[in-house]
Amino acid sequence: MQKLKHTCLLFILLLCIYDSSVLPSLFPCLLQGQFHLNGMHKAGDVMLGGLFQVHFFSVFPDMSFTAEPQQLTCHSFDVLGFRQAKTMAFAIDEINRNSQLLPNVTLGYSLYDNCLTLGVGFRAALALINGQEEQIILDKNCEGSPPVLGVVGDSSSTRSIAISTVLGLYKVPMVSYFATCACLSDRQKFPSFFRTIPSDAFQVHAMIQIMKYFGWTWVGLLISDDDYGLHAAQSFYSDLGASGEGCLAYLEILPWEKDLTEFQRIVGVMKKSTARVVIVFAHESQIINLMEEVVRQNLTGLQWLASEAWSTAAVLQTPHLMPYLGGTLGIAIRQGEIPGLRDFLLQTHINQFWEFTFKCRFAPTPSDWVESGGKVCSGDEDLEAVGTELLDVSDLRSEYNVYKAVYALAFALDEMFQCEPGKGPFNNNSCATLQTLEPWQLVYYLERVNFTTSFGDPVSFDENGDALPIYDVMNWLWLPNGQTKVQNVGEVKKLSFSGEQLTLDEDNIFWNFKSKKPPRSVCSNKCLPGTRLVRKKGEPRCCFDCIPCSDGKISNDTNSLECFSCPEDFWSSPQRDHCIPKKTEFLSYQEPLGICLTAASLLGTFICAVVLGIFFYHRGTPIVRANNSELSFNLLLSLKLCFLCSLLFIGRPRLWTCQLRHAAFGISFVLCVSCILVKTMVVLAVFKASKPGGGASLKWFGVSQQRGTVFVLTSVQAAICTAWLVSSSPSPHKNTKYHNDKIVYECVVGSTVGFSVLLGYIGILAFLSFVLAFLARNLPDNFNEAKLITFSMLIFCAVWVAFVPAYVSSPGKYADAVEVFAILASSFGLLLALFGPKCYIILLRPERNTKKAIMGREMER
Numbered sequence: 001m002q003k004l005k006h007t008c009l010l011f012i013l014l015l016c017i018y019d020s021s022v023l024p025s026l027f028p029c030l031l032q033g034q035f036h037l038n039g040m041h042k043a044g045d046v047m048l049g050g051l052f053q054v055h056f057f058s059v060f061p062d063m064s065f066t067a068e069p070q071q072l073t074c075h076s077f078d079v080l081g082f083r084q085a086k087t088m089a090f091a092i093d094e095i096n097r098n099s100q101l102l103p104n105v106t107l108g109y110s111l112y113d114n115c116l117t118l119g120v121g122f123r124a125a126l127a128l129i130n131g132q133e134e135q136i137i138l139d140k141n142c143e144g145s146p147p148v149l150g151v152v153g154d155s156s157s158t159r160s161i162a163i164s165t166v167l168g169l170y171k172v173p174m175v176s177y178f179a180t181c182a183c184l185s186d187r188q189k190f191p192s193f194f195r196t197i198p199s200d201a202f203q204v205h206a207m208i209q210i211m212k213y214f215g216w217t218w219v220g221l222l223i224s225d226d227d228y229g230l231h232a233a234q235s236f237y238s239d240l241g242a243s244g245e246g247c248l249a250y251l252e253i254l255p256w257e258k259d260l261t262e263f264q265r266i267v268g269v270m271k272k273s274t275a276r277v278v279i280v281f282a283h284e285s286q287i288i289n290l291m292e293e294v295v296r297q298n299l300t301g302l303q304w305l306a307s308e309a310w311s312t313a314a315v316l317q318t319p320h321l322m323p324y325l326g327g328t329l330g331i332a333i334r335q336g337e338i339p340g341l342r343d344f345l346l347q348t349h350i351n352q353f354w355e356f357t358f359k360c361r362f363a364p365t366p367s368d369w370v371e372s373g374g375k376v377c378s379g380d381e382d383l384e385a386v387g388t389e390l391l392d393v394s395d396l397r398s399e400y401n402v403y404k405a406v407y408a409l410a411f412a413l414d415e416m417f418q419c420e421p422g423k424g425p426f427n428n429n430s431c432a433t434l435q436t437l438e439p440w441q442l443v444y445y446l447e448r449v450n451f452t453t454s455f456g457d458p459v460s461f462d463e464n465g466d467a468l469p470i471y472d473v474m475n476w477l478w479l480p481n482g483q484t485k486v487q488n489v490g491e492v493k494k495l496s497f498s499g500e501q502l503t504l505d506e507d508n509i510f511w512n513f514k515s516k517k518p519p520r521s522v523c524s525n526k527c528l529p530g531t532r533l534v535r536k537k538g539e540p541r542c543c544f545d546c547i548p549c550s551d552g553k554i555s556n557d558t559n560s561l562e563c564f565s566c567p568e569d570f571w572s573s574p575q576r577d578h579c580i581p582k583k584t585e586f587l588s589y590q591e592p593l594g595i596c597l598t599a600a601s602l603l604g605t606f607i608c609a610v611v612l613g614i615f616f617y618h619r620g621t622p623i624v625r626a627n628n629s630e631l632s633f634n635l636l637l638s639l640k641l642c643f644l645c646s647l648l649f650i651g652r653p654r655l656w657t658c659q660l661r662h663a664a665f666g667i668s669f670v671l672c673v674s675c676i677l678v679k680t681m682v683v684l685a686v687f688k689a690s691k692p693g694g695g696a697s698l699k700w701f702g703v704s705q706q707r708g709t710v711f712v713l714t715s716v717q718a719a720i721c722t723a724w725l726v727s728s729s730p731s732p733h734k735n736t737k738y739h740n741d742k743i744v745y746e747c748v749v750g751s752t753v754g755f756s757v758l759l760g761y762i763g764i765l766a767f768l769s770f771v772l773a774f775l776a777r778n779l780p781d782n783f784n785e786a787k788l789i790t791f792s793m794l795i796f797c798a799v800w801v802a803f804v805p806a807y808v809s810s811p812g813k814y815a816d817a818v819e820v821f822a823i824l825a826s827s828f829g830l831l832l833a834l835f836g837p838k839c840y841i842i843l844l845r846p847e848r849n850t851k852k853a854i855m856g857r858e859m860e861r
Contacts (some may be wrong), residue, residue, distance in 0.1 A: 034070060037112050037124050038352070040089065044096075044108020045434060047130035048090045048409055051121055051153030051163070053081035054113035054352075058120065074115040077356035079389045080398070081155070083345070084177070085111045086390075087399040088152055088345040091406035102414050105434065110148060113138035118159050125151065125163045129172055149439050150175065150409045150446075152402060157181035157227045164193040166399075171440035175408055177401035180308065181227045182235055185464035192443050194461050197308075198469030200228070200281070202500075203331050204235040206471050207279055207305055208245055209502040210329060217246040217542045218523040219305075219545045222266070222290070224282040225253050228309070232281040247523065247542035249275035255285040263293040271299055276521040280306040282311045291321050299324070303511075303519050306330030311474050312395065317484040326478035327512030331471045335488070336400030336455045342393045346383055354379070357388050397472075404459050404467075410447035468492045473502075478508045512842040527552060529556050530576035532563045547577040551741055569734070572743040586745040587650050587813040587820070594650050597820045604643035604827055611835050612636045618842050623849045631706060633681045635834070638672035642827040643772040646820045653732040662730060663721040665823060666758040670717035672830065673796075674710045677769040680789050681704065684772065717761055724754030735812065744812035763800065769793050788833055795829030 038054060057073035092107045110128055114121030128148045154160045160179035167174050168191050175194045176184075180199035184190055211219060221236055223229030233251060240246050250273055252266045267290070276850035282285065287310050292837040304325060310316065311330025327591040348354075351362055360377035361369050369376075385393065393399075419431035425434065425444060432441040461467055470493035477485040490504035511517055512596060527533045527546035532555055536546045548553055549563035554572045566572055566579035588594045598633050615632055618624050624632070645668050650663035729752035735744040749755040802823040810818045841848050 005408050006219075017543075037120070038115075039110060039124075040085065040113040040350070042092070042108045042111045044092075044106040045414060046105060047108045047110060047148045048088075048092065048151075048153040048406070049125075049148035049157075050085060050109060050111040051114050051124055051151065051155075052085040052088075052127075053078055053116050053155050054085060054110060055081075058117045059546045062374075070114070072117070072120065074113065074120075077352060079353075081113075082350075083351055083390050084155075084399055084402050085113075086336065086345055086348060087341060087402045090338070090341050090405055091403050091410075093344070093807075095407070095410045095516060101193050101410055102417070105413070105417065107410065116156075118162055120155075121154055121159045122163055122166075124787065125153075125167065127165065129170060133412070139832075149173075149239070149437060149442050150411075151742055152177065152405045152409070153396075155181060157184065157231075160184060160193070161227060162493075164190045165666045168192050171438075171443055173409070173439060173446050175405040175446075177405050178398055181231050181790070183227065185466055187464055190465070192439075194405075194408070194446055194465040194467075196401040196408065196459065196467045197333060197398075198471060199466055200232045200307075201235050201239075201779055202466075202469040202494060203471065204232060204239055205500050206331050206473075206502070208236075208239055208243060209492055209500050210305065210473070210504075211277070212245050213502055213504060214518045216277045216303075216519075216555075217519040218249050218521050219246060219277040220249050220270060220273055220291055221251045221281055222278060222282060223251070224286055225256060228283075229253065229281045231306075232307070236279075244541070247540035248490050249273045249523070249540075254282050254290060256286065258289050260293070262297060264297075266290070267293045267299055268298050270294075270302070271297065274523065276301065276519040277303045277305060279307075280310070281307040282309065287313070289317060291316065294324055295320065301513070301519075303521070304328040305555070306474075308333050308471070308677045312397065313488050317476065317483055319484075321474070322478045322484055323512075325512075326476055326484075327510050328476040329509070330474040330476070330486075331492070332474045332488075333397035333401060333472070334457065334470050334491075335395060335397050335472055336399065336453065336457065337402070338393065338403055339395055340456070341396070341399070342391055345393075348383065348390065349379065351377075353390070354381070354603055356373065357383070357386055357390075369861060372645060378835040382527065393741075395524055402454075404453060404457075407451065407453070408446065408449050408459055409442070411790075412442055412449045413451070416441065416445045430792075455678050470644050470725045471670070473504060478512065478712050488784055527555075527559045528577075529558065529560070531555060531560070533561050539778045554579055567742060568736070582743045584652075584745055585739070585813055586652050588652075589650055589818045593813075593817055597817065597824065599648065600645050601820075602644045604824060604831065605640055608636050608640040608643060608833060609704045611831070611839060612640070614839055614842060615835075621842065621849045624839055629667065630703065631675050631710075634710065635672060635675040635679070635830075638668055638675060639831050641668040642672055642823060646823045648817045649820045649823075653745050653747045655731055658730040658732050659725055661747065662749070662755065663725065664757065665819075666717050666721055666762065667714060669762050669823075669826075670765065671710065671714045672827075673765040673769060674713040676789060676793065676830070676834075677765055677772070678706050678709050678712070680769055680772045681709075683789075684775075713765065714802060716792075717758070719759060720754070720757050724751055724758065727751060728754060738811040746812060747814070759800075760802075763797075766796055766800070767792060770797055788837060792830045792833035795833060798830065799826045 056076035056078050056079065057074070059073045059075060088111060089109060092109050095101055096106055111125035112121075112127070114124060128151055130147065151163075151167065154163055154176060155178040157179045158181075159186065160174070160176050161181065162859070164174050165186065171192050173192045173194060175196065178195055179195060179204060180197055180200045182199045182204075184193055184195065185199055185201070185755050210215070221233060223233050236248065240248065250269050252269060255262050277482075280290075281291075300323070302324070304327075306328055308331050311328075311332045313645075316325060326609075331647060352378055355361055358375070358377060358381045360375040360381075362377045362379075365374065365376055394404075394617035394749040416432050419425075419436070421431055422429050424431035426441065432438070435554045447461060447463075447465075450458070452458050453728075457470070470491060472488050473490040474486050475489045477487050479485060487508065488512075489509050490502065492500055492502045494500055511519075513519060524538065524545070527544070531546040531548050533543055533544045534547050534563060549572065552572055553563035553565050554576050556577050563576070569582055570579035571582045572578075587597075589598060612633065615624055615629065615636065619629055630861070641664070644665040645661065648657050648664060651657065730747050730750045733746055733748045735746050736742075738744050768792065773793055799822050805817065806818045807815055807822075
């Protein structure tokens with residue numbers, strides 16, 4: 001019987017194909033199929049297809065194949081999905097009424113329900129491009145709806161991937177209003193895919209912009225186990241790694257099933273983590289299961305970042321969940337206005353929607369429906385009075401994307417039909433016509449479409465088929481009266497010639513924290529200027545230690561990876577955040593040590609001048625004449641020069657002071673010691689001349705010989721200094737080896753040999769004077785001052801012997817201070833030892849300043 005039935009149906013079908021006039025009213029034409037697609041249709045010159053989610057769930061029949069499989073059934077009417085489908089119908093109706101757009105062309109549509117199932121959506125797509133739905137066809141010519149030129153849909157990335165893969169083989173354009181997977185931007189795999197919703201790649205960029213805005217560098221990521229979530233996770237890893245703006249504290253995949261153990265584990269991870277911000281790329285049903293566990297474990301203090309899939313979900317905005325979800329920031333599809341849509345929706349009379357809205361059934365009703373108290377639909381119910389969600393057009397987001405998708409197809413068709421023959425883009429400059437129109441020709445114009453909606457948003461597609469992206473930033477507001485509100489607090493969009501632009505009204509953002517301020521979510525606090533960032537091994541780059549810069553190095557940026565050395569004449573500040581000029585150190589006239597040495601030098605010079613004045617005033621007295629007044633005057637003059645040359649060692653070293661100081665010091669002291677040496681030799685000569693037969697010795701030490709000896713000895717030192725200055729002159733030098741944070745200005749001797757010869761020559765003369773004076777120490781006091789010379793030279797030699805090790809071991813300015821002290825000490829020693837006793841006699845014991853007194857003492861001895 002069944003075989004006979006199929007044979008009859010096949011015969012009727014062949015008969016219809018052979019001659020459509022045969023049996024036109026006997027039976028409708030039948031195509032084999034087990035599933036009736038829910039759809040809405042309207043005829044037109046050009047047909048557009050649409051795939052929408054009109055039901056939430058589908059129930060699959062028994063597939064044991066022991067009996068003929070039953071049809072798949074759809075359950076739970078989705079009003080929002082139905083509103084999207086009706087928006088497409090409204091847009092087409094609006095275009096048909098617009099005489100400026102597609103004149104003389106009527107658009108039709110075939111809209112199908114995908115039942116949230118890939119198999120159903122795929123089957124509907126094939127029905128659209130085949131032009132024949134697998135159902136009873138009522139057309140007498142055995143033809144179904146004509147093939148569509150473009151498809152608006154689907155609402156899911158996974159279904160769009162599958163459907164667009166097939167449609168791409170036939171170059172049928174598909175414009176999605178809700179598929180966001182970044183993978184769909186691959187033009188090689190999906191050559192005819194377009195979308196009016198930004199891809200998840202941009203959504204990830206938008207969330208990273210929000211993270212950057214609030215300084216959140218340590219976040220958790222929860223994703224759905226599908227293309228939507230997995231591709232978002234890949235984008236987060238790549239974009240965060242490239243930008244360096246943050247790190248993922250954890251990544252968890254939310255199960256589709258209500259797996260209590262898995263949700264407990266995930267919430268436990270969130271509870272232990274230090275990340276205070278959680279980004280969720282998932283769907284409403286998964287968020288509901290997650291939040292049940294969050295409430296059970298009372299996990300508060302988190303800032304949620306919602307993807308567009310649930311950022312405006314009313315089902316989550318309940319008093320039970322708002323203590324946890326209040327303050328949520330979300331990325332939402334751009335909201336738009338569609339004038340006239342509400343009036344169009346009021347004209348809806350679809351049976352499934354009517355029965356769902358009014359909880360009634362159209363006749364014939366099931367036998368038990370009326371008996372159980374069910375109502376029968378009259379069709380006259382007041383749709384506006386029932387308060388259905390269908391009529392709420394205050395927050396049109398996905399519908400706005402549907403609206404833009406339909407208009408994109410319409411503008412592409414309009415541009416195509418305006419083509420002038422012979423100037424077309426196709427072979428031989430041909431144009432497409434209504435009779436020869438092919439879907440691939442529409443793809444060409446879709447790639448170039450560019451228009452602006454009545455709401456003011458520009459619509460165009462880039463080389464990947466993506467529209468110029470723009471998102472609204474939403475904030476979940478928890479009002480004091482317990483009510484909730486989702487408010488728009490900003491937008492993020494991609495500019496044509498630059499990157500993403502984030503605009504936020506921060507003053508209106510509700511934060512679900514006691515502080516009413518954005519939370520801090522970082523793994524490690526920022527490394528302030530003056531420190532450098534050192535990453536912790538085995539941890540994300542956002543977890544690091546801050547190490548202070550070492551001396552002489554700085555960092556002036558936050559989270560600097562390196563400390564940079566200051567220039568040679570600069571040093572790091574105490575905070576190590578900038579370079580400051582190094583302190584300069586030299587023996588200064590302003591510091592106490594320099595003042596004391598200067599005062600001592602001037603005092604010695606003054607005393608020399610006073611003694612010189614005393615000796616000049618009393619130059620005719622016996623004691624002055626007996627001590628060889630000319631040598632005494634020369635000695636006082638040289639001592640005065642010794643005191644003054646010490647001033648060259650004080651003050652900032654300059655080239656002329658460095659060159660002059662040691663030359664003046666060497667020549668002055670040689671002149672001084674030469675006078676003492678000659679004086680000692682004269683004393684010995686006078687003593688020998690006083691003995692019988694010793695008069696001849698005086699002729700070798702006359703005045704001329706004394707002057708000549710002093711001149712020759714001094715000239716030798718002058719020659720040494722000249723050779724030293726010419727060959728390797730002393731020069732000022734910035735020395736940094738003593739102190740890292742100071743510049744010690746000093747004079748380098750240039751030639752150590754020259755300096756050693758200078759000092760050695762003074763030492764030889766001083767030692768010779770000391771020896772001669774020591775040998776003459778027991779001579780009568782009346783004729784010589786050998787004891788005083790011996791004592792003075794003993795002081796002189798002791799000072800300069802002690803000077804050498806002290807000078808070598810003293811750093812910087814203290815070496816100059818040691819040299820000045822040695823000059824002053826030796827000069828004062830010579831001055832006081834040689835001239836102190838004589839001044840005492842001249843000023844205080846004038847009675848002893850007589851020739852008789854001097855001779856009397858000799859006779860006594």
